[in-house]
Amino acid sequence: MPIRDLFIEATYLAASVMFILGLRSLTRPEFARRGMQQAAIGMVLAIVGTLVKHEIVEYQWIVAGLAVGTLIGYPLGQFVPMTAMPQRIAISHMFGAVAATLVGVAEYYNSGGVLGHGEMTALGFEVMFGSLTITGSFMAFLKLQEIMPGRPIVIRGQNAFNLTLFAVTFGIFVYLIVNPDQKNLFYIMIALGLLIGVSMVLPIGGADMPVVVSLLNSYAGLASSATGFAIGNNVLIIAGALDGASGFLLSVLMSKAMNRSFANVLFGAFGSVVKTTKTLAAGQAYTPVSAEDAAMRLAYAGRVIIVPGYGMAVAQSQHVVRELAELIEHRGGDVKYAIHPVAGRMPGHMNVLLAEADVPYDRLYDMEQINGEFEKTDVVLVIGANDVVNPAARNDPGSPIYGMPILNVDRAKSVIVMKRSMNPGFAGIENELFYAEKTSMLFGDAKASLTKLVTEVKNV
Amino acid sequence: MTSITELYVFVLAAFVGYQVITRVPPLLHTPLMSATNAISGISLVGSLVAAGAHETPVSTILGFIAVTSATINVVGGFLITDRMLKMFKHKPKDTDGKRP
Numbered sequence: 045m046p047i048r049d050l051f052i053e054a055t056y057l058a059a060s061v062m063f064i065l066g067l068r069s070l071t072r073p074e075f076a077r078r079g080m081q082q083a084a085i086g087m088v089l090a091i092v093g094t095l096v097k098h099e100i101v102e103y104q105w106i107v108a109g110l111a112v113g114t115l116i117g118y119p120l121g122q123f124v125p126m127t128a129m130p131q132r133i134a135i136s137h138m139f140g141a142v143a144a145t146l147v148g149v150a151e152y153y154n155s156g157g158v159l160g161h162g163e164m165t166a167l168g169f170e171v172m173f174g175s176l177t178i179t180g181s182f183m184a185f186l187k188l189q190e191i192m193p194g195r196p197i198v199i200r201g202q203n204a205f206n207l208t209l210f211a212v213t214f215g216i217f218v219y220l221i222v223n224p225d226q227k228n229l230f231y232i233m234i235a236l237g238l239l240i241g242v243s244m245v246l247p248i249g250g251a252d253m254p255v256v257v258s259l260l261n262s263y264a265g266l267a268s269s270a271t272g273f274a275i276g277n278n279v280l281i282i283a284g285a286l287d288g289a290s291g292f293l294l295s296v297l298m299s300k301a302m303n304r305s306f307a308n309v310l311f312g313a314f315g316s317v318v319k320t321t322k323t324l325a326a327g328q329a330y331t332p333v334s335a336e337d338a339a340m341r342l343a344y345a346g347r348v349i350i351v352p353g354y355g356m357a358v359a360q361s362q363h364v365v366r367e368l369a370e371l372i373e374h375r376g377g378d379v380k381y382a383i384h385p386v387a388g389r390m391p392g393h394m395n396v397l398l399a400e401a402d403v404p405y406d407r408l409y410d411m412e413q414i415n416g417e418f419e420k421t422d423v424v425l426v427i428g429a430n431d432v433v434n435p436a437a438r439n440d441p442g443s444p445i446y447g448m449p450i451l452n453v454d455r456a457k458s459v460i461v462m463k464r465s466m467n468p469g470f471a472g473i474e475n476e477l478f479y480a481e482k483t484s485m486l487f488g489d490a491k492a493s494l495t496k497l498v499t500e501v502k503n504v
Numbered sequence: 505m506t507s508i509t510e511l512y513v514f515v516l517a518a519f520v521g522y523q524v525i526t527r528v529p530p531l532l533h534t535p536l537m538s539a540t541n542a543i544s545g546i547s548l549v550g551s552l553v554a555a556g557a558h559e560t561p562v563s564t565i566l567g568f569i570a571v572t573s574a575t576i577n578v579v580g581g582f583l584i585t586d587r588m589l590k591m592f593k594h595k596p597k598d599t600d601g602k603r604p
Binding site: 067071083101110113129133139140267271290392393399400405 | 529567
């Protein structure tokens with residue numbers, strides 16, 4: 045092996061090891077930052093290794109691409125606010141998929157269709173996963189950015205249409221493996237892949253986004269891996285496999301946390317809401333509470349748990365939440381945060397927001413860690429969360445969320461729910477927690493109410 | 505024969521990834537997503553060859569776009585992961601240690 049190739053392979057091997065170590069560092073928050081910086085160095089090594097390849101004979105387009113990419117990537121990394129993280133991640137899956145797909149198309153174009161069956165299989169997987177991830181991620185981005193309505197868009201016969209689409213695309217793929225020189229079919233397959241991405245994400249509502257974003261993460265990884273197979277490059281295969289495994293695992297975790305079967309997730313046939321929930325007796329009473337009274341109760345509480353939901357992210361009220369918690373702690377109370385796995389629009393969404401607001405992470409508790417503690421809690425403050433605290437998931441077999449693991453807020457001594465109104469939202473699932481005797485409702489915008497609470501607690 | 509070796513690499517890497525990532529706490533799931541996303545920017549390696557190999561004008565242009573997209577992910581992905589991880593702090597800021 046010539047010395048140049050040895051050098052290239054060495055950089056790839058080093059990069060692969062550094063990527064795995066980087067991901068491993070994420071198991072411990074205190075080491076995570078260093079580990080990921082090492083992974084970034086691994087990436088630089090792999091790029092340098094590639095640049096000395098003898099296939100590369102001209103550099104002007106490479107330099108141009110690196111420059112434009114850095115110009116766009118820098119602000120996307122440095123200035124995007126934490127509240128916009130879900131759509132930021134969604135759009136980055138799109139960029140990854142664009143790269144993988146275009147490399148596949150370039151390979152195919154240059155080969156003129158003269159390919160072995162094995163190569164064609166790899167290329168086919170590459171452009172199929174790539175193209176459906178491009179449009180799927182873009183749709184997810186549009187929904188999360190609210191350029192498109194976040195509610196599910198369902199057309200009649202959608203499932204039949206999707207199934208046919210899958211079958212036809214897969215059929216073309218198999219035909220192409222046997223006859224790799226059918227150029228038109230190759231491009232038709234990409235077009236169908238793009239269409240699948242759209243039709244897969246259209247029927248998905250905002251609350252199901254954590255599953256979709258994770259799944260697209262996995263597909264983007266598989267596209268990279270397939271690129272590695274197509275061009276015979278191990279570091280691509282390894283990095284893609286890591287990405288694919290991570291996305292796969294997160295989708296499994298998310299779908300478990302939403303009580304959806306994994307098959308349901310894999311085939312994208314989720315998001316449609318069954319409206320057979322038992323309606324609560326009309327005129328059932330709830331107890332509204334004023335900010336003054338709520339503040340009084342929080343000020344004198346010994347144990348407080350805060351349950352944040354998407355409503356906190358929308359109102360961008362994480363900083364006020366932290367302020368309130370610190371006030372209660374100063375008065376001698378104990379404040380913890382209970383984080384449901386699917387609170388928000390992506391895995392870990394709430395943790396990042398609260399960390400941004402300087403909440404130390406040892407105060408953030410997962411569902412399993414904290415569910416036993418609600419019974420001894422004086423006041424639970426629910427901020428813009430709904431389904432994840434709905435006892436119907438435990439007691440109402442007719443409810444669409446029946447069986448979903450929830451935070452046992454209803455077992456606390458008292459509950460204060462912050463909400464805009466009694467409107468149950470687009471899912472239309474009534475929440476009996478809001479009507480329970482121990483629950484008080486504090487209506488209004490989360491940020492405004494929290495600011496009022498802070499002022500009132502200061503005055504107590 | 506080589507493709508079999510590649511399959512080995514894929515399966516083993518996926519296995520290692522799965523083992524490592526199951527141990528990532530939910531606390532860091534968002535940084536995990538942005539981290540794997542940055543790492544999957546490794547498709548830059550394939551893009552660079554397409555952009556610089558001077559095979560056909562079409563592949564050069566496609567390569568250029570691919571290099572741009574992958575670079576966005578590498579630069580933006582590692583930066584935002586670092587920004588997030590910087591925020592996760594252990595020490596409570598100014599509590600008086602009054603934990604019951």
